[in-house]
Amino acid sequence: MKFAVIVFPGSNCDLDMYHAIQDELEEEVSYVWHDETSLEGFDAILLPGGFSYGDYLRSGAIAKFSPIMKAVKEAANVGKPILGVCNGFQVLLEAGLLPGAMRRNEKLTFICKQVGLKVKNQKTMFTNSYGEGETITIPVAHGDGNYYCDEQTLDRLKKNNQVVFTYSENINGSIEDIAGITNEQGNVLGMMPHPERAVDILLGSADGLKLFQSIVKHWRKQHAITT
Amino acid sequence: MTYEVKVYVTLKEGVLDPQGSAVKNSLHHLGFGGVEDVRIGKVMSLRMEATEDTIDNQVKEMCDKLLANPVIEDYSYETEEVVSS
Structure with missing residues (x-):
């Protein structure tokens, strides 16, 4: 399975993401600069x-107009897994691939x-x-x-099970403790926490690795059926 | 024609403004107890070429696409023609 890590000017978790895929997940991965136009x-x-x-x-407001975002949208439309972490989540929100928006943390601290x-x-x-229900x-x-999102959007998110992760304790003021959501089709996930920084027990937790393993598991299953 | 455009972007009513709340508390500490609400926004000054017919549509499109996020923000603007001296 081949992963792309999109690199915008100012991205700083791209290396973590790359190494999580290469060294812990042990799958193929390449950086793709934001100026590129294809994700084939x-x-x-x-x-x-x-x-x-x-x-x-x-x-995320300016990144949404990067040339590569057109290809990201096309990949999203054909059902490929798209994961946006932290600033990547903010870019997906600004680009309209996920509903809602981010506000400054309630207590204003980083x-x-x-x-x-x-x-x-x-x-x-x-x-x-x-x-099921694992913490x-x-x-x-x-x-x-x-x-943040308006009430109608929140109702829709809940009805379609698009709220994938919630904080055990609300740390930043997010409505309904939301930490991660998918689009309606379920192939675009945005989340503020960093699974790529939790892929080895040496880093304090290896719980993030299962997220990447899930993507591979899903892909293999799909691939086995179509070929 | 050249225009000076001022765009004001604010959080929508009903969207919590953590910065505004912090500034309001600070003003209360300074003794300005009468302050009931503070909302923080942005002002952007643009200088641009346009015609009288197109200026409004251009500014609106810029706001909708980039300068404001319609999910949480409202915008307003003023345009003024620059008269060359």
């Missing part, structure tokens, strides 16, 4: 954390620590290796992680 040949697309374009204007996450939906292509430990590192 890739089976899954990863948008890493960081501060794309310095977070100028709003987090939060950088391990947090407990509840797996609310383990039937997605990103969470099929977790147990996992994954680090967060963000200043704008206070998720």
Whole structure:
């Protein structure tokens, strides 16, 4: 399986993402610079954390117009797994691939620590290796992680089981403790916590590895049927 | 024609503004107890070429696409023609 890690000017978790895939998941991975226009040949697309374009204007606001985003949207439309972590989540929100928006953290501080996450939906292509209702430990590192959407959107998210991760304790003011959501089709996941920083017990937790393993498991299953 | 455009972007009513709340508390500590609400926004100044017919549509499109996020923000703007001296 071949993963792409999109690199925007100001991305800073791209190396973590790359090494999580290469060294821990042991799958193929390449960096793709934001100026590129094609994602042909890739089976899954990863948008890493960081501060794309310095977070100028709003987090993710300028990155959504990067040339590569057209290819990301096309990949999303054909059902490929797209994972946006932290700033990657913010980019997916700004690009309209996921509903809602991020506000500044309620207490205005940058939060950088391990947090407990509840797996609310383990039937997605990103969470099929977790147990039902499992609580996992994954680090967060963000200043704008206070998720917001209007009531109708929230109802829709809940009805379609699009809320995939919630915080065990609400750290940033997000509505309904939301830490990660998918699109309606379930192939685009955005989450503020960093699974790529939790792929080996030496890093404090290996709970994030199962997320990447889920993507591979889903892909293998799909691939086995279609060939 | 050249225009000076001022774009004001604010959080929508009903969307919590953590920065505004912190500033309001600080103003209360300074003795300005009468302050009931503070909302923090952005002002952007643009200088651009356009015609009288197109200026509004251009500014609206810029706001909708980039300068504001319609999920959480409202915008307003003022345009003023620059008269060359």
